[in-house]
Amino acid sequence: MGTYDAWLEQASIDDAVRDLRPDYRAVLVVAEGLSGGESNEASETLLFAAEEHVRPLLEHTKVEELPHIAAWREAFRAFGAKPQRTRNSAEALMRRADALPRINALTDAYNAVSVRFQTPLGGENLAAYDGPLRLVRATGDEEFDTLASGAETIEHPEPGEVLWRDDAGVTCRRWNWRQCYRTRLTEQTTDAVFICDVLDVEPGDGEQRAQDVLGALTEALEAVSPGVKLSSRIL
Template identity: 65%
Template sequence: MAIPHLDSTSASSWLDGAHVEESVWALRPDYVAVLMVATGLTPGPSDAASEAVLREAEASARAMVGDGLPEAVGHVAAWREAYRGFGAKPQRTRSSVEALLRRVGDGLPRIDRLTDAYNAVSIANATPLGGEDLEAYAGPLRLVRARGDEEFEVMSGGARASEPPEPGEVVWRDDLGVTCRRWNWRQCVRTRLTESSTSAVFICDVLDVEPGDAVLRAATVQEDLVASLERVSPGVDLTTRTLRR
């Protein structure tokens, strides 16, 4: 069921199958997704290269937030509004970037070199960004409103369990189940990056802060992600697709 090894041609073909359901566009017609397939990655634990990338981003994020709260940052506020649109309470289930920005003051945890690289881009741009192991995927990636009976794998008490989404929740999924709940709140165990992941798909979620600026923001984040991945994984092969209404 796993995705086979991809070259640039087959990566483009897989990305061609990705889509956003119309019911999601109805919630946020300004939404833009940047999907980036990376092959030939150099995995492993956090190291000097990923540390440098993350430290630079933490400094930028601290300057951006200043003495205020993360939710006062324009793009974070836009995601709070989007969460309310499908019934989530952003004070309880925060977007991924808000959760990270709330930890920047004390420094983010170092996870592994690939996760550190994309977390750095996320906080520097105040934009939700996730990375998942491509070999764990079955079928195309799509953003949908959940039925409520889909599989979503988590760890509970040291064992794998399923915590299905709420009906109507915005989720990323593949043929096997949900890969990320509440748009970008929480990733599943099955597709998470590990210290041995050599191929990945990175997902950047962008909304307007000012009318029409999501496309420009998405392009900036894409450029920064390319640069970050090339710093920690020289020679990586990248293929990108942007989804917009």
């Protein structure tokens, strides 16, 4: 049993989110003993392969017209967000897929998987969490700590917004739009949780994609951090 197994089992999706998108699945991966550090040869290999994979997809199709991206645009509209202004994380990355950013080994690894599957995926520092992870619709009173003009500040989500949170506040706004500053990954992070958000494109096809993403993310994390201990759950 890993250190965070009990924490992983407490993760939940609120019924109000289920009602919004019954097809939604969350792929959760807990990684213990990471040694990511700066971008390296392993993470560069993953990013280059992702760029090569999506290049032919984008030759004749606009990013917003790709089926997986279009599905997330629809999900954003369902809770009142404007996807042209607040893009899901996968769309934001796909718009830079000709030359993906090189950030650090861990972020590079999950960005590569996100682009390959055109699916939102984020990573967060487990040591910064306070209580269990859950996906809910906002009341508007929750606190979201972020950076504004280089300084930490507190914002509040819109009522009804879909967000990830713990006991301390919001960890990611608008489902997968922007992560909070408190739980950000750094080069010093050793224990992390990775969250992949999966929707159906065709009825029922999200189940297989969730399994495929889980396998790809596991391989990517093991490539950039040999010896890492992984545990997972699909909600």
